[in-house]
Amino acid sequence: MKILQVLTSHDQLGNTGRKTGFWLEEGAAPYFVFRDAGIQMTLASPKGGQPPIDPKSDQPENQTPAMARFKQDGKAKQAFANTLRLADVKTEDFDTVFYSGGHGPMWDLAEDPVSIALLESFYNSGKPIALVCHSPGVLRHVKYKGEPLVKGKHVTGFTNGEEEEVKLTKVVPFLVEDEPLRLGAIFEKVRNWEPFFIVDGRLITGQNPASSTSTAQALLRAVGAEKAAA
Helix, strand or coil: CEEEEECCCCCECCCCCCECCECHHHHHHHHHHHHHCCCEEEEEECCCECCCECHHHHCHHHCCHHHHHHHHCHHHHHHHHCEEEHHHCCHHHCCEEEECCCCHHHCCCCCCHHHHHHHHHHHHCCCCEEEECCHHHHHHHCEECCEECCCCCEECCCCHHHHHHCCCCCCCCCCCCHHHHHCCCEECCCCCCCCCEEEECCEEEECCHHHHHHHHHHHHHHHHHHHHHC
16 A cells, blocks of 8 residues: 655745644654554655644644654654655555645645645545645645535534634634535534544545544545455
8 A cells, every 4th residue: 555645835824924834743643654554655745855844733732642753753754854746746656645734734735736636636536535634625626527526525624613722713814614614515523622534435534633643544444445345
C-alpha cells in the first residue's frame, strides 16, 4: 500500500501578522498510523521542502504522545523536512491520499488548482480520500460529475464552535462548517474537541486534531476493504 500525505505550505494567519501552518498532531499522528502499518509513505506540499508548523500547535497544553514521538524520531523529522512538490506527484502512484489540517490549508490548498485536480483525480479513480480538521475545507472547489464533491455527502470538519473558541472566526477566509453546508453537504459534529470522523463511501473526514488518529485508521480500513474486494 502507498499513501500520499499532503500538508500546507502557507504560514501567515490572514492579516494578523501571526504564523500558522499545519497542526503538528495532525501531521504526526496519521504519519505514525501509516508508518506503523508498514505502508510506504510519501509527503507532499505545494512548495515542497519543510512545511510550516503552526507554533500554537506545539504549545505545552497541546502536546500529544504522537508529537512527543515525532520530536524523538529522526526518520519522521527528515520525511517532513523533505516533502515533495505537490505538482510532482501523480495519483496513479498511490492507493489513497490523506490531508492534514491546521489553518494553513484554508489559504493555499483550498484554492490551489494542483490540489483540486489531485483530489478529483483520486476520487474519480475510485480511490478513497481522507481529510481532517480544517482540511475538509479544501474540498470547496472540488467537483465530481460536475457537482461539488461534498453535495449530498455526510461530512465533518473543524466546527464553528471550535473556530469561535480559538477566536479566529473573523480571520479565516471561510468557515469549515458553513462551506460544506453551502455546497449541499450534510455536516455532522460532536462536542468541541471530541474525536469524531465520518465515512461516506470513499470520502472520510475528521472533525479536529483529536480525530487525527481515528481518521487515519478509518482510511486504512477503507483502502484495505477496497483491495480485498478487488
